[in-house]
Amino acid sequence: MSSVFSFQAVSDGIVMNFRDGSTFGSIKKAVTLHASEASGFFTGVNLYLNLSGLELAYEQLEELMKIVRNYKKVNKIYFTARKIKEEKKVNINKSKAVIINRTLRSGQQIKNQNSVVIVGDVNPGAEVIAGGDIIVFGRLRGVVHAGAGGNQSSQVAALKLDPTQLRIASSIARSPDDSNDSSEMLPERAFMNEESIMVEKI
Numbered sequence: 001m002s003s004v005f006s007f008q009a010v011s012d013g014i015v016m017n018f019r020d021g022s023t024f025g026s027i028k029k030a031v032t033l034h035a036s037e038a039s040g041f042f043t044g045v046n047l048y049l050n051l052s053g054l055e056l057a058y059e060q061l062e063e064l065m066k067i068v069r070n071y072k073k074v075n076k077i078y079f080t081a082r083k084i085k086e087e088k089k090v091n092i093n094k095s096k097a098v099i100i101n102r103t104l105r106s107g108q109q110i111k112n113q114n115s116v117v118i119v120g121d122v123n124p125g126a127e128v129i130a131g132g133d134i135i136v137f138g139r140l141r142g143v144v145h146a147g148a149g150g151n152q153s154s155q156v157a158a159l160k161l162d163p164t165q166l167r168i169a170s171s172i173a174r175s176p177d178d179s180n181d182s183s184e185m186l187p188e189r190a191f192m193n194e195e196s197i198m199v200e201k202i
Helices: 024-037 058-068
Strands: 005-010 013-018 046-050 076-080 098-100 109-112 116-118 127-130 134-140 143-146 155-161 165-168 171-173 188-193 196-201
Touching (some): 005 024, 046 058, 058 076, 076 134, 098 109, 109 116, 116 127, 127 134, 134 143, 165 188, 171 196
Parallel strands (some): 013 046, 046 076, 098 116, 109 127, 134 155, 143 165
Antiparallel strands (some): 155 188, 188 196
16 A cells, blocks of 8 residues: 555645556555545544546546545545546537646636636635536535536536535526535535436535
């Protein structure tokens, strides 16, 4: 396991650095084992999973979302990456997604004609507009509009999905007034089902 990742202390948490060239299988096995044996290791700290130098498909990142949920006592979990290889989808522009490695604060806006990946939170008052998917490796509490050009196959995914307003193509949804304010990460995705926006756990 030590050959797959190492730990580095930073001012606001711990960075899990993965060895360049590591396969997804070895990463999945190592993180699963560590999370099961040391689930309380990161109690009260921020955990950064540094995937720099690796290429992972969206479905593989979804699997990692599920695994890191086993670090139940961590404060916040973030992903950092230089490259993300996306699975190609029908009617979606094949250009690479733009990756934003920071938290979006109130008043900030990101617009891109393709997909957008946010490595951080989207705070209330922030806005993300994308022609493709919107993926947030953090808490989504702002305004997001995926499939802004009318693409109903676009989706929105986040480690904590609690948007002020969520749009996919021309459909609009918002979080209920009694939405869960728990700090627990519950990865979910929103997608179109016929003419309605549906939400499911990842």
